[in-house]
Amino acid sequence: MSLKKVLITGAAGFLGSHLCDRFLKEGHIVIGMDNFITGDKKNIAQLQNNAKFSFINHDVTEFINIEGDLDYILHFASPASPIDYLKIPIQTLKVSSLGTHNLLGLAKAKKARLLIASTSEVYGDPLVHPQTEEYYGNVNTIGPRGVYDEAKRFQESITMAYHRFHGVETRIVRIFNTYGPRMRLNDGRVIPAFMGQALRGEDLTVFGDGMQTRSFCYVDDQIEGIYRLLLSDYSNPVNIGNPHEITIRDFAEEIIKLTGTNQKAIYKDLPINDPMQRQPDISLAKKLLSWEPKVGREEGMKLTFNYFKSLSENELYKSEHKDFTSYNK
Template sequence: MGTGTVDSRAAGSGGAPREIRRAVVTGGAGFVGSHLCDRLRDSGASVVCVDNFLTGSAENVAHLASDPGFELLEHDVTEPFDVEGPVDAVFHLASPASPHDYARHPLATLKAGAHGTLHALELAGRKNACFLLASTSEVYGDPLVHPQVESYWGNVNPIGPRSQYDEAKRFAEALTATHRAHLGFDTTIVRLFNTYGPRMRPRDGRAVPTFVTQALAGREITVAGDGRQTRSLCYVDDTVAGILAAARSGHPGPVNIGNPAELSILELADRVRELCGSSAPTVFVPRPGDDPDLRRPDITRAVSELGWAPVVDLDKGLTATIDWFAARQES
């Protein structure tokens, strides 16, 4: 690992760089969180990973276990917690994030958005650290504005089958913005769109791992509804780069972090099948309730304010993801 620091920009500092020598990542053993831990360590920042392994996995950070710049704290952030020593940044990613997970753990999801966000903010306040909330495109619900811009308030069913996740993140955004406006906290909010890549769990219910594992096993590929609903997939390396760009900028957000290259679920299934060399047929299954019709981020703000845009194209990202899943099947 290097010995440098990751720079951020402190709120109200007039753009002066803020060094991040030590960061806390809640949900750091999860899919995106573990990649963020890697990138922070590669940049030379020490990392405290906080996770209760409800949906994360110790395997995702096992390669960091012997790294003296990495600490693992097994803890549920819905309960108060503290970290010894100085902290320069708190990245709050802890939450179930897939439809299967938040359907199985609805109360834990709501608590992660409410109590977990509050406790992470309180830690940032005690440490005089910058705070980044990883929110989601799900705050837009089933959007009536396309592509989705940050000024759009969304079309969300507050008591529907996805509400525990949608409303948890919307509340987390309100809590974060309130701490900034009324308590002077240094905060930023990023809204992540459909991140995919290595370390996704094969049965988490999201389209990419579902299609990849089915195609590799030669099983029928199950497409929900007629498959015409769209998504915009962002490879995990690009997502993490966007998160760090937001932390560096000090922009309060919200900022969309995603890839504006939109495709239908049926097109995704066909592309995965082709890249896997599979001849498995497509089977159409019932579509989940409140499943959004459209997803595409407007990333104008990310480009202009953060200097960030995704660089990994779909085939390259899917190939890397397929190779990772294939290697796990063979081991």
């Protein structure tokens, strides 16, 4: 691929920062954009002296202007964990609606290709298992999680509308549970929650009876799948995730064994509309992109745990309490 100019929103987030690394490694020019609602400056600190990287502190729900040509846009600006989108529900809705609209307009003006980060949450609490791209989902539009689920479903709809009506080149990746270095330790998702509790010597909190399932994809595999999808000529949604499913109860036992701690699992009430099953059917990604995950859970979890162990004591005990008042407008 020839040299490209790439805009990545949510660049200081977990996946966004890894995407910046990947495109710079491939030799491209990268513009990162973030407003640090949930992103962290340390995630892109290693890029500050890279001549091919520049950064714009900006909220994508506001008008976006980029000087000069632009080849690719990757829209990864969105709260992605329950602790975030339950605290900033309005911003969560706005970033996938107004933000996506702004970026589609930019893509149209620049004749750029836009890839949006959708999610397995569009399937809601699925009645089909494993989940294929053809499944329309089972989502509670007015439940607490609806602000995220419906934001992503609308994002897909407006993206396809611009593709069909304006001829904008678009790609849609449906991301399943992803993990690895640079995840926020206390962001409410199961892997950092379990690992944080283990490192602090706390019991691991399992919601419900622990028989709900998840399928965890290591970040390097996820980035590879996203990269291949961007370069493909396919405009409909594609699942990118690891199909190896595990119950949360069994996963908690794996974490206790991995960390070598003496904790036990404790059980609390299941949150409203928490999905009972989550497993991607990746047949399309295999066929279309010649992609499937390479990193096994045992290897990936060791790498992730070593990252969390390297954090300072302040980061280990840091809560995620933050004043989001100005964003809920």
